Amino acid sequence: LVGTALLLFLTSPLLALRLGFSDEGNFAEETTTRQAYDLLAEGFGPGFNSQFLVTALLGEPGDAAAVDDLVAALEADPGVAAV
Structure with a gap:
């Protein structure tokens, strides 16, 4: 005790x-x-x-298209000022 x-x-x-x-x-x-x-x-x-760290699990290592899609999705978010 x-x-x-x-x-x-x-x-x-x-x-x-x-x-x-x-x-x-x-x-x-x-x-x-x-x-x-x-x-x-x-x-x-x-x-x-401010800093905001985004991590993502991609299907394939080095998948540039998936990274581009993620960047586009973040830029489309009205709460994100810059990517």
Whole structure:
């Protein structure tokens, strides 16, 4: 019982763990870094400051047509600013 309690205590910081890409948008709003980040987003539009990684499982390795189809589908999505 003591061992279980110790393990729970040691792993408790994992509850606040955030996974993903870190960027300057994580800084406090009063920092100049965050203000510059917000200005870039306002000036260049949505998606300029962010990364989005797309992975795809293709039928054949090196299938250029499948990659072109994926790019076309992403470009057709109204929620995607640029590909």
